[in-house]
Amino acid sequence: MRPCHQHLLRVASTPGWSPALGYRSHTIAPLPGCPTSSITFPSGGFRGTKSHGVYPRAVGPLHSSEKDHRHDCRPTAPGRYNSPGSLVIFRPAAIGVAVIFENVGILGLIMALAFFAAVWDAIRHRATLFSEPMTSDGRGRILRLVIFVLLPLSIIFHELGHAAAVKAVGRDVIDFGFFFVYGYVSYNGFGLSPTEQGLIALAGPAVSIVMGLVALAIGWFKPTRTPINFLLLAFGALELANVLIFYPFIDFIGGVGEGGDWHQIYATDTPMIGIPVGIFHVAVLAGAVIAWKSDSIRNGYARRTGQVYRTRSQIGNRSELARIMASAAGVASDRWKHPVELVADAQAGGIQMIVRWQSDGFNRALLIHAPPIDGPDPHIEIHAAIRALDPGLPPYERPLNRVDGKPNVEELARYIRRALDTVDSWDGAVTVN
Numbered sequence: 001m002r003p004c005h006q007h008l009l010r011v012a013s014t015p016g017w018s019p020a021l022g023y024r025s026h027t028i029a030p031l032p033g034c035p036t037s038s039i040t041f042p043s044g045g046f047r048g049t050k051s052h053g054v055y056p057r058a059v060g061p062l063h064s065s066e067k068d069h070r071h072d073c074r075p076t077a078p079g080r081y082n083s084p085g086s087l088v089i090f091r092p093a094a095i096g097v098a099v100i101f102e103n104v105g106i107l108g109l110i111m112a113l114a115f116f117a118a119v120w121d122a123i124r125h126r127a128t129l130f131s132e133p134m135t136s137d138g139r140g141r142i143l144r145l146v147i148f149v150l151l152p153l154s155i156i157f158h159e160l161g162h163a164a165a166v167k168a169v170g171r172d173v174i175d176f177g178f179f180f181v182y183g184y185v186s187y188n189g190f191g192l193s194p195t196e197q198g199l200i201a202l203a204g205p206a207v208s209i210v211m212g213l214v215a216l217a218i219g220w221f222k223p224t225r226t227p228i229n230f231l232l233l234a235f236g237a238l239e240l241a242n243v244l245i246f247y248p249f250i251d252f253i254g255g256v257g258e259g260g261d262w263h264q265i266y267a268t269d270t271p272m273i274g275i276p277v278g279i280f281h282v283a284v285l286a287g288a289v290i291a292w293k294s295d296s297i298r299n300g301y302a303r304r305t306g307q308v309y310r311t312r313s314q315i316g317n318r319s320e321l322a323r324i325m326a327s328a329a330g331v332a333s334d335r336w337k338h339p340v341e342l343v344a345d346a347q348a349g350g351i352q353m354i355v356r357w358q359s360d361g362f363n364r365a366l367l368i369h370a371p372p373i374d375g376p377d378p379h380i381e382i383h384a385a386i387r388a389l390d391p392g393l394p395p396y397e398r399p400l401n402r403v404d405g406k407p408n409v410e411e412l413a414r415y416i417r418r419a420l421d422t423v424d425s426w427d428g429a430v431t432v433n
Contacts, residue, residue: 159184
């Protein structure tokens with residue numbers, strides 16, 4: 001039987017699928033006259049997708065003097081393929097992931113739709129997209145741009161890194177593909193040493209890591225407007241998380257076949273690449289965890305992105321003060337002569353409780369307010385307000401008391417009870433007029 005396929009090597013980006021089941025996979029390119037269109041197998045063995053009902057079987061070189069391997073088109077059992085001296089069977093741990101990523105064409109279509117939807121949404125809101133201060137809608141819109149536009153586009157640069165490494169070792173790029181959720185670069189890899197193939201595999205993640213670090217550096221050390229800072233910091237963090245956490249995880253559980261980038265980088269036959277990269281890999285992840293636990297880093301991120309950050313102790317103090325104010329208001333109004341309504345009102349950096357009731361034809365209220373708890377002068381203020389039931393008349397407001405420091409429940413309850421009696425005793429008609 002005449003040979004009808006020849007080997008190529010293919011390097012792809014996360015997550016891989018036929019026509020790139022693995023980041024380093026054997027692509028069987030058809031020769032004229034072969035009834036099979038194109039089938040891809042991961043390196044280290046042969047497994048592929050069905051094409052025209054034929055599953056090829058590797059039979060090794062026709063002659064020992066040939067420089068490249070050729071294969072016939074005889075069918076064999078699905079999911080298992082013979083290669084010279086090896087038998088490869090799908091790993092059970094990877095079956096579920098393989099099923100997901102073998103439907104990557106559908107995932108690519110969904111991502112493409114999300115890509116254009118995010119772009120169109122950004123165009124529609126371009127006048128306010130990078131306006132300050134950022135709203136929750138604006139923050140969400142920028143985050144969608146990062147996830148559905150910038151991260152997919154970064155795959156192109158990831159693959160260009162592979163392509164540059166292929167050229168650096170003296171080989172030509174035969175094919176290049178981009179499908180929104182993954183990409184690939186094909187090249188003739190026969191005759192390359194494991195180190196050269198490891199360097200080609202490393203080039204893509206290296207480009208992704210550089211892009212993430214550069215985005216973080218610009219957003220952190222050269223901050224501009226808060227929406228731009230947020231875009232840069234979000235992209236940098238997600239790009240690094242994708243290339244250093246998600247991609248290696250999918251690779252090592254078999255989601256991209258046997259030849260993903262990280263499989264090749266950490267291969268046992270390339271320790272001069274795997275060991276230093278592993279040290280760097282662990283150091284970056286450990287540094288990220290330590291940095292995110294730092295109050296100064298979190299505060300710096302909040303300042304650059306227009307948010308308010310509070311330390312754990314501040315959050316604890318705020319929660320404790322809110323509990324004291326709510327409890328004191330409840331104690332003071334318990335069994336009082338009028339039914340009251342207690343309302344917690346969130347303030348920017350502060351806390352406020354409102355006590356409302358009606359008497360003698362007027363709406364009356366106490367506003368128990370604590371300014372930002374990390375300020376230089378911690379205290380609690382009690383203000384009074386009275387308003388006629390007729391909505392056309394203006395309210396009357398005035399401060400009543402100030403409690404310095406952080407009082408306990410019983411002390412604050414006494415202040416609130418005296419304020420309730422005082423405001424309820426006001427002659428509404430005289431006071432409002």
